[in-house]
Amino acid sequence: MAVEAVQILRRNRPGSKAKDFCRWPDEPFEEMDSTLAVQQFIQQTIRRDPSNLEAILKMPEAQDEGVWKYEHLQEFCMELNGLAVKLQAECKPETCTQMTATEQWIFLCAAHKTPKECPAIDYTRHTLDGAACLLNSNKYFPSRVSIKESSVAKLGSVCRRVYRIFSHAYFHHRAIFDAFEKETHLCKRFTYFVTKYSIISKDILILPKLDDETPVGESEA
Amino acid sequence: MKIPTAMDDSSVSHHNGGQVGSQIGVSVNNKQNDEPSQSVQYSIPGILHFIQHEWARFELERSQWEVDRAEFEARIAFLQGERKGQENLKNDLVRRIKMLEYALKQERAKFHKLKYGVELQQGDVRPPPEEPPAEPEPAERAQWKQGRQLIKQYLQEIGYTDTILDVRSNRVRALLGLNNEEVENPNYRNYDKQQHDRCDYSMNHMVRKYDYGKEPRKSGVSAGGGYNEEGLSVQETAAVFANFEFLTNQEMDMDEIDDLDAKQSHHPPGKQGEEVDHEAEEVLNELNLLTEREADGGGQGDEYPVGSGSSGGSAVAAGAVAGAGEADEEPLALGELAQLTVSNEPEAYDVASANKESFRKTWNAKYTLRSHFDGVRALAFHPTEPALVTASEDHTLKLWNLQRTVPAKKSAGLDVEPLYTFRAHTAPVLCLAMGAPRSEECFSGGLDGTIRVWNLPPPTADPYDPYDPAVQGAVLRDHTDAVWSLSSAHGRLLSASADGTVRLWAPRAARPLLSTLRADESPTAPAPAAADFADAASRAAVVYRDGTLLLYDLETGQPVLRVACDSPAHRVRSHPTLPLLVTAHEDRHIRFWDGVSGRCAHTMVAHLDAVTGLALDPNGLFLLSGSHDCSVRLWNLDTKTCVQEITAHRKKFDESILDVAFHPLRPYIASAGADGLAKVFV
Ligand SMILES: [Zn+2]
Ligand SMILES: [Zn+2]
Numbered sequence: 001m002a003v004e005a006v007q008i009l010r011r012n013r014p015g016s017k018a019k020d021f022c023r024w025p026d027e028p029f030e031e032m033d034s035t036l037a038v039q040q041f042i043q044q045t046i047r048r049d050p051s052n053l054e055a056i057l058k059m060p061e062a063q064d065e066g067v068w069k070y071e072h073l074q075e076f077c078m079e080l081n082g083l084a085v086k087l088q089a090e091c092k093p094e095t096c097t098q099m100t101a102t103e104q105w106i107f108l109c110a111a112h113k114t115p116k117e118c119p120a121i122d123y124t125r126h127t128l129d130g131a132a133c134l135l136n137s138n139k140y141f142p143s144r145v146s147i148k149e150s151s152v153a154k155l156g157s158v159c160r161r162v163y164r165i166f167s168h169a170y171f172h173h174r175a176i177f178d179a180f181e182k183e184t185h186l187c188k189r190f191t192y193f194v195t196k197y198s199i200i201s202k203d204i205l206i207l208p209k210l211d212d213e214t215p216v217g218e219s220e221a
Numbered sequence: 222m223k224i225p226t227a228m229d230d231s232s233v234s235h236h237n238g239g240q241v242g243s244q245i246g247v248s249v250n251n252k253q254n255d256e257p258s259q260s261v262q263y264s265i266p267g268i269l270h271f272i273q274h275e276w277a278r279f280e281l282e283r284s285q286w287e288v289d290r291a292e293f294e295a296r297i298a299f300l301q302g303e304r305k306g307q308e309n310l311k312n313d314l315v316r317r318i319k320m321l322e323y324a325l326k327q328e329r330a331k332f333h334k335l336k337y338g339v340e341l342q343q344g345d346v347r348p349p350p351e352e353p354p355a356e357p358e359p360a361e362r363a364q365w366k367q368g369r370q371l372i373k374q375y376l377q378e379i380g381y382t383d384t385i386l387d388v389r390s391n392r393v394r395a396l397l398g399l400n401n402e403e404v405e406n407p408n409y410r411n412y413d414k415q416q417h418d419r420c421d422y423s424m425n426h427m428v429r430k431y432d433y434g435k436e437p438r439k440s441g442v443s444a445g446g447g448y449n450e451e452g453l454s455v456q457e458t459a460a461v462f463a464n465f466e467f468l469t470n471q472e473m474d475m476d477e478i479d480d481l482d483a484k485q486s487h488h489p490p491g492k493q494g495e496e497v498d499h500e501a502e503e504v505l506n507e508l509n510l511l512t513e514r515e516a517d518g519g520g521q522g523d524e525y526p527v528g529s530g531s532s533g534g535s536a537v538a539a540g541a542v543a544g545a546g547e548a549d550e551e552p553l554a555l556g557e558l559a560q561l562t563v564s565n566e567p568e569a570y571d572v573a574s575a576n577k578e579s580f581r582k583t584w585n586a587k588y589t590l591r592s593h594f595d596g597v598r599a600l601a602f603h604p605t606e607p608a609l610v611t612a613s614e615d616h617t618l619k620l621w622n623l624q625r626t627v628p629a630k631k632s633a634g635l636d637v638e639p640l641y642t643f644r645a646h647t648a649p650v651l652c653l654a655m656g657a658p659r660s661e662e663c664f665s666g667g668l669d670g671t672i673r674v675w676n677l678p679p680p681t682a683d684p685y686d687p688y689d690p691a692v693q694g695a696v697l698r699d700h701t702d703a704v705w706s707l708s709s710a711h712g713r714l715l716s717a718s719a720d721g722t723v724r725l726w727a728p729r730a731a732r733p734l735l736s737t738l739r740a741d742e743s744p745t746a747p748a749p750a751a752a753d754f755a756d757a758a759s760r761a762a763v764v765y766r767d768g769t770l771l772l773y774d775l776e777t778g779q780p781v782l783r784v785a786c787d788s789p790a791h792r793v794r795s796h797p798t799l800p801l802l803v804t805a806h807e808d809r810h811i812r813f814w815d816g817v818s819g820r821c822a823h824t825m826v827a828h829l830d831a832v833t834g835l836a837l838d839p840n841g842l843f844l845l846s847g848s849h850d851c852s853v854r855l856w857n858l859d860t861k862t863c864v865q866e867i868t869a870h871r872k873k874f875d876e877s878i879l880d881v882a883f884h885p886l887r888p889y890i891a892s893a894g895a896d897g898l899a900k901v902f903v
């Protein structure tokens with residue numbers, strides 16, 4: 001009993017209040033022995049302060065960079081569900097018949113056998129569902145401890161498509177974008193992430209600069 | 222003068238020529254050395270005549286031998302043709318056996334399913350330890366070679382009579398079903414016997430073999446009949462019974478092959494007869510054993526006929542057909558047969574063991590559901606279909622169809638891709654309840670305090686279909702904090718929330734909230750952790766974070782039973798038929814409560830860590846529990862003993878398994894984990 005009283009159990013017990021969800025003392029990364037340690041660490045850092053991009057994207061020493069990028073992309077896709085939920089209420093196939101950001105490009109949805117001109121909301125959902133399948137695929141990502149170089153290469157195309165969801169929201173559903181961004185700082189974090197690790201080229205990043213989204217002196221690998 | 226004398230002598234020598242052949246050479250030699258006048262006895266014409274005579278004789282003999290040789294060659298060709306025919310026959314029979322075995326397997330699985338309501342595990346059965354050796358011993362092989370030599374001698378001595386050939390061809394025709402009268406059998410046997418007797422056999426063991434071969438055959442047939450009777454008496458399904466009869470017929474065929482074999486044993490292959498005997502004896506023993514066990518087995522034994530019948534039958538078949546082929550020259554055939562027996566026996570074994578210790582199923586992980594980005598908090602099976610819904614901390618729910626799988630790499634399991642992703646919650650989804658059959662709806666409760674009604678897309682839906690807003694149903698927003706537990710029955714919904722209340726809903730009604738159950742008005746009162754309908758949905762069992770268990774009357778909304786417990790509870794489930802409540806606790810215990818008296822009926826340390834998931838099977842015979850110790854355990858509710866433990870999930874922080882479930886109709890169980898996976902076991 002005494003041991004249990006001292007020991008911190010990082011658990012969400014049924015019946016606990018929403019404000020107490022995951023509200024436990026931080027665990028040092030070195031002490032995390034789970035195969036999900038990187039995810040735990042990233043989520044823990046985000047929970048502490050979602051706006052502190054540098055802290056969130058500061059990779060622990062001796063961390064495999066492929067896994068680090070993979071776990072971050074998982075976290076982005078997961079949090080993008082929140083944006084998709086908001087868009088579902090407003091982004092209708094009747095009004096947003098195509099996936100566009102500026103009028104320059106129409107993006108084809110790659111979730112289908114042959115790329116399709118899906119309405120924006122379908123593009124958003126299909127892209128997130130496809131990313132969930134790919135990132136959880138036992139074929140490409142069988143381990144969360146080490147990742148093949150060929151699989152790391154797949155992260156880039158996911159990032160490009162995911163960025164279009166941000167840009168569609170920004171150019172067509174600005175109120176939603178702003179509310180979501182204020183809450184999560186997700187687009188800023190994402191831009192910081194893809195820039196820091198040069199995952200997608202800068203000319204694709206069409207959104208105007210949001211505050212302090214560019215990593216200082218760390219970009220341009 | 223000279224000539225007539227010589228002529229006389231020559232005539233004499235002609236007379237004597239045949240008698241003293243060896244002297245001729247000598248005399249010829251003498252003729253060269255001595256004076257010609259002295260060798261009056263051997264004239265040149267006489268010698269020539271003799272040589273001519275001898276030549277003609279040898280020529281005659283030679284032609285006779287050639288005729289003989291042609292005869293033998295014809296006989297060899299005939300025998301080879303016959304052997305080929307028998308091989309074809311054997312292959313055909315093996316094929317038929319395999320077909321029968323397959324049909325039987327299907328039938329057995331069907332029967333098993335009908336009887337126990339769960340699929341029979343045919344894949345993971347292990348071969349029995351005592352396996353009859355398929356390979357002949359080296360000693361046997363030497364003996365066989367020896368026998369072959371002897372037989373060659375006999376062939377030369379006795380030759381083949383047309384009668385034998387006729388008998389043999391008749392036999393072959395009988396085997397091929399062209400002449401399928403059993404009445405003929407005794408005659409043939411007698412004939413065989415006569416043949417045996419007539420030919421003076423020095424090889425006693427051959428005759429003995431023949432007799433041996435005969436004896437087990439008879440027993441085999443009678444035992445087969447026994448199965449048949451047994452099959453009749455227990456009134457198995459018609460299909461099983463039909464299989465049975467077929468099997469007995471098959472045994473008859475095999476019987477005939479045995480006959481043939483015994484006959485062959487005094488012609489070409491010697492050793493085969495012995496192997497047949499060996500096998501047949503084993504079969505006999507096995508059959509005896511089975512019959513004894515059948516007698517002991519009593520009521521439970523009614524699966525025996527199916528299992529043992531097939532194993533016996535196939536063993537007979539294997540023995541017989543193995544005998545028909547020549548071990549030396551046809552390793553392939555033997556291998557095929559060996560496989561045949563091996564593949565069949567284990568099932569009989571499995572069934573036997575299943576009968577011995579009542580029924581006990583072993584669950585094996587089959588499907589891995591990976592697509593959630595974060596821990597899976599809850600899962601619920603579709604009321605009828607092989608489908609389930611999972612709810613995750615990644616804010617989504619996913620619908621999975623277990624019949625739409627992608628084969629996973631390097632494992633026996635299958636990966637399933639989700640059919641649909643439900644997005645509407647703005648926080649982790651914590652709990653889930655499936656609607657009534659045919660309602661095609663499910664409910665989810667989240668950390669965002671909402672309860673959402675979902676219309677399930679059809680199982681044929683494509684994950685990349687256009688978005689259909691109609692999937693989202695009503696939203697119940699009365700709770701003011703996280704909703705941790707949902708339970709559905711008779712179109713009503715019971716929810717437990719961190720806001721301190723348990724609410725009863727009619728989710729489809731215009732005013733869905735029916736009542737609010739509150740144990741204590743004070744704001745510091747412990748919140749409910751979980752709730753479940755009890756007593757045919759007339760009551761609600763609620764466990765609180767402090768461990769208290771309350772039973773509410775849903776008519777009055779008042780607690781009718783209160784039980785205190787000192788360990789925080791995570792789950793409560795009510796037994797489907799008995800007034801029994803089961804609770805899962807932080808202190809690793811599972812507790813059983815009498816739902817009438819409130820007495821603690823049983824308490825047990827169930828896991829190495831907090832118990833987090835509880836599920837009762839639809840018949841109320843088994844309890845499934847999950848824990849943060851990463852394991853799922855299956856309990857026999859009657860004896861409260863652990864029947865199986867499965868390590869299923871990895872830890873994320875200090876959480877592991879978050880929920881477990883039974884399929885209401887189908888043989889599936891599932892676990893949901895903090896590692897973002899859900900697993901389905903069959
Ligand atoms: Zn739009
Ligand atoms: Zn699409």
